[in-house]
Amino acid sequence: xxxxxxxxxxxxxxxxxxxxxxxxxxxxxxxxxxxxxxxxxxxxxxxxxxxxxxxxxxxxxxxxxxxxxxxxxxxxxxxxxxxxxxxxxxxxxxxxxxxxxxxxxxxxxxxxxxxxxxxxxxxxxxxxxxxxxxxxxxxxxxxxxxxxxxxxxxxxxxxxxxxxxxxxxxxxxxxxxxxxxxxxxxxxxxxxxxxxxxxxxxxxxxxxxxxxxxxxxxxxxxxxxxxxxxxxxxxxxxxxxxxxxxxxxxxxxxxxxxxxxxxxxxxxxxxxxxxxxxxxxxxxxxxxxxxxxxxxxxxxxxxxxxxxxxxxxxxxxxxxxxxxxxxxxxxxxxxxx
Numbered sequence: 001x002x003x004x005x006x007x008x009x010x011x012x013x014x015x016x017x018x019x020x021x022x023x024x025x026x027x028x029x030x031x032x033x034x035x036x037x038x039x040x041x042x043x044x045x046x047x048x049x050x051x052x053x054x055x056x057x058x059x060x061x062x063x064x065x066x067x068x069x070x071x072x073x074x075x076x077x078x079x080x081x082x083x084x085x086x087x088x089x090x091x092x093x094x095x096x097x098x099x100x101x102x103x104x105x106x107x108x109x110x111x112x113x114x115x116x117x118x119x120x121x122x123x124x125x126x127x128x129x130x131x132x133x134x135x136x137x138x139x140x141x142x143x144x145x146x147x148x149x150x151x152x153x154x155x156x157x158x159x160x161x162x163x164x165x166x167x168x169x170x171x172x173x174x175x176x177x178x179x180x181x182x183x184x185x186x187x188x189x190x191x192x193x194x195x196x197x198x199x200x201x202x203x204x205x206x207x208x209x210x211x212x213x214x215x216x217x218x219x220x221x222x223x224x225x226x227x228x229x230x231x232x233x234x235x236x237x238x239x240x241x242x243x244x245x246x247x248x249x250x251x252x253x254x255x256x257x258x259x260x261x262x263x264x265x266x267x268x269x270x271x272x273x274x275x276x277x278x279x280x281x282x283x284x285x286x287x288x289x290x291x292x293x294x295x296x297x298x299x300x301x302x303x304x305x306x307x308x309x310x311x312x313x314x315x316x317x318x319x320x321x322x323x324x325x326x327x328x329x330x331x332x333x334x335x336x337x
Contacts, residue, residue: 007117008067009328010110012103013040014122017087017096018306019316021048024122026318028075029056033325036120037067038077039103039110043086045075051314064115080106089312097128104139108146111297118298118328119143122321123306137169140292143299152294153190155267156280156303157327158287161256162267163276164191175272179210179223184231187269192240194293195266197331206251206265207232207244208275214245228271242269252279286319289327298331300324 011033014020021040025048027033038045042058049056057074061067070076080103087093107119121139129136136142144152155164166187167175188205195203207228208214211221218225228245235242244251248270256279257263270276280288281303288303302320310316 007115008064009036009325009332010064010107010116010119011036011038011325012100012107012119012121013038013044014103015096015100015125015128015306016041016044016083017089017091017093017128018123018125018308018311020100020122020124020306021045022052022311022314022316023302023318023321025049025052025056025075026316027322027325028073029053030318030322031072032322035067036076036325037061037064037116038075039080039107040077041081041083041099042077042079043083044099045077047086049075051312053314064110090308092125092128092131094128094131094133097125097130097132097134100124101129101132101134101142104142105146108143111295111299112147116297117332118300120321120324120328121299121301123302123304125306125308139290139299139301140168143292143295147295147297149295151186151190152292153187155191155194155291155293156277157289157291158280158283158303158323160258160283161252161263161280163252163270163280164267164293165270165273165276167272169273172272176210176223179227179271181227181231181234184228184269184271185234188231188235188240188242189238190294191267191269192235192242197298200266202241203266204264205235205240205242206246206255206268207242208248208251208268208270209245210248210271212247212249214247244269248275256283286317287323288320289324291327291331298328300328300331 059070059076067076081099087096167178210223215224224245255263255265290301292299
């Protein structure tokens with residue numbers, strides 16, 4: 001088990017109509033959320049504690065650092081919002097979207113100010129977020145804006161596979177247009193630089209092609225020859241161990257690292273959202289962690305959404321959130337936090 005960081009992690013409650021508050025409560029109930037503080041609504045967290053078995057008090061804090069004085073077996077909350085009425089479970093609600101957004105914004109402010117060592121975010125519902133008037137497509141873009149980060153990338157990781165995305169939350173047509181020399185090269189730079197956080201200062205990076213069979217020499221598309229390969233060669237000239245582009249239908253299998261099959265690569269750069277996320281999620285959603293690379297602080301999240309169908313039942317699995325908390329701790333120590 002990793003030693004606690006000197007400064008606590010900030011844990012946002014997520015959409016209060018979804019499973020976010022419940023998996024947060026479960027993480028505290030299971031004793032794995034040490035040295036973390038929840039940013040959210042006190043009543044929402046009390047309801048979540050009740051849904052997951054009760055007998056889990058909520059401690060209201062003024063500052064994140066006050067978590068050091070909170071006894072075990074309770075949920076330490078820094079109130080960010082105070083909803084006059086709790087949103088119904090499993091329903092898209094603009095009030096819930098606004099509350100989730102407020103917590104994320106506050107978490108970014110605290111991380112930039114050095115009040116917390118990193119941020120772990122529980123799931124949000126993008127439709128509720130949009131209904132509240134917030135038009136960021138997801139956590140990644142939101143945190144980038146509030147942290148003032150010039151360029152960030154999304155990585156999904158588990159103990160067998162890591163994938164970093166060139167394009168993130170956009171239509172497939174837009175994603176294809178977003179695959180450029182600059183975007184691929186910058187992704188390789190960010191992935192290479194960030195890998196030192198988890199102990200790989202010289203990662204072996206495989207680059208997936210955009211088209212079937214990586215274009216098959218131009219027969220199925222020329223983006224590999226015209227855009228991706230030149231970006232890989234430019235990265236190599238900078239000392240980055242980048243290779244490819246490789247056929248996307250096999251490169252993830254080649255990179256998967258198990259006891260029986262040591263991976264050929266340490267991570268894969270994928271061209272678009274589903275290309276990179278499906279392989280990791282197929283290995284088990286409960287094991288996956290979303291990491292935002294390029295921020296001035298560590299940020300992780302579970303590899304699943306709000307699961308409205310489970311909200312309020314107390315049956316949501318907190319495993320991915322717990323993995324995200326542990327990943328944030330490891331990355332924070334790697335960054336010297």
